[in-house]
Amino acid sequence: MQEYIQLLIDGLTIGGVYAVIALGYTLVYGVLRMINFAHGELFMMGAFTGYYTLNGFQQHSSLNDTIPVFTIAVAIVLGMLVAVALAVVMERIAYRPLRHAPRLAPLISAIGVSIFLRNIMLRVTNAQGKVYPRVFPRTVLEFGEVRVLYVQIFLIVLSFLFLALLYLFIERTKIGMAIRAVAEDRTTAALMGVNVDRTIVLTFVSGAALAGAAGVVYGMYVTTATSGMGFIPGIKAFTAAVLGGIGSVPGAMLGGYFLGISESLSTKWLGAQYKDVVAFVLLVGVLIFRPWGLLGKREDKRA
């Protein structure tokens, strides 16, 4: 039993990361019907920003507190800002000119952005992973046989917080309403006075902010940042979005946790080496039996 609780907690930790990234995919897909392949790279850039910030603080030795709350907050905010700035530039240069192009064009453009960012960082870091400075105490909290790191608790709480905030943002604010309107029907939304271009940018911005923050926190959790780190979590978060029903905000959250826990359980049943395969098997399974996902709306018309 305790073993399963342990797996559940590990699953919730990584699932929270997937859920937060998956929201970016689902939001952008909702308004543009496009998979933003470069979303995982925003996460990666967030992680690097976090590293450089924390490293900067460490040089000035202000990481001596037990848990440097202020430093962590600054790192997360900077990570969000960098990801947001990149997303805005990305949308302007690589996606907006292609809004009416054939479907493949923006997808390929997004792949281009993804490759570009990943390899720029590979060169910037000279292909060396960056090791995060220690921000959380190394001591492990033990509850019986269940071992939990401080950073895990932080990550789980923070992901819940972000998800709640985003949910409120989408459901309760005027901008959120505009995003939902554009996702529903872009032309009608425009006729109703919604500034479609601005709404699309805001969608990218909200997704990117979450990805950037997730990158910083994930970096603290795995304690390294590498240029390729956005790729696998990116695909998995996309899988989570599809699992939950792409375009659906609660679906992405549910999908993220579902995937995280499945992966965690699979390490017990299949062995750690096949952890990465689980996501793809789930993805293919969902696509065959329930292509609209767990909470998605069933679309009868294929686009």
Added chain:
Amino acid sequence: MSTLREALAQWSPSRLWQRAEARLGRTSAGAAALRHGQYVVLPLAAIAAGLAAEHMTIRWAFAMIIAASYLMLRSSTNLFGIVVLGAMLAYLPEHMDLFERGILFDVALYAMLGIGLNIVVGYAGLLDLGYVAFFAVGAYLFALLSAPEVGGGFDVGTSFWLVLPMAMVVAALVGVLLGIPVLRLRGDYLAIVTLGFGEIIGIMLNNEGATGLIGKHVNSTHGLTNGSVGVFSIPKPYFFDIKLATPHEMYYVVLVGCLLAAFAAERIRVSRVGRAWEAIREDEDVAAAMGVNTTQYKLLAFAIGASIGGLGGAIFAAKQSAVFPSDFNLDVSVNVLALVIIGGMGNVRGVVLGSLLLIGLPDVLRDFSIDLGFVSLDNLGADYRLVIFGAALVAVMVLRPEGLLPSRRRAAEFEQARVIEAERAT
């Protein structure tokens, strides 16, 4: 704020391009210059790059090939061009060192892979991001069948020439198995599932050593794939009595394979099957309404594309004499996709051009460096090729989404989309 935005929009790349086109297009000479300018600028740039490289003669010759092929490939009926190009391709390796022959081999191999992927992406309009999977299947099939026990193989001793058709069939089967669940769905899902599948193949090759889930039941010392150690000591194939030992000799094998693939691809393109693909690509619903069995034809495209990938893999394994899981990563899929798209979708000539530009050129420029005083870029080709790839993919999509050398059909489709967009804008 809004005026600033408008002013910025005036100077956006797409607007500038449109304006340049409109301005120049007013005079016939201007239009001609615009249309033909690229065919002058690009070869000149290639020659200039060749001149700047070390080992002048060989690099220069190679740059010349790139330039010449760009021009000659423009017209498929230019017999003179084809003869000259063929002669160069056959003769040049004699004067190259081992490294340069390796480059030539890679260019031909990637051109072949590109022809295969082009059937999937260019003809049928399906985005496959896991092409490396089929390449890996072909390579490991030959490796495992021919390598001795000590090299991690099963020492079956199957002849290379027999493995080639086997690799094609097995890869096609894998393609069909993968395609059945996802081809019913919309294009973006296919992209992500194939991407995932490409990753799974890499993970499996790495894991199915002696301790793998399947591997431990297969063989206690090296499992199914010999894990991360890879399979080595793959015997060199013989062509009658000639041992195909060097990249030079394997280059001719891949060149022949490439030509056959190109021939087959062109023949299929103009056949009933090719027309069905075209219909699916342009509008799937209409195609289905006209009686085209879309799922079946999509599967067929997937299978044929996969079989060429498998063939390429087997040749690759024979040339390398050793295969490692790390050879089969996402970069292969991305390289092949990039050369198909940048070269021009739906077109064998575009693919060959793409391979020369994206595979050949960066390698030729491997130790080419720029020193701008404040920043010096060493190993430009080796270190920055993927950075340039990424930027080039975006640039091509935004400025010239049909690629450098698109098929006429494909160009027309993009033109139509552009007209519709222009109408929508007004």
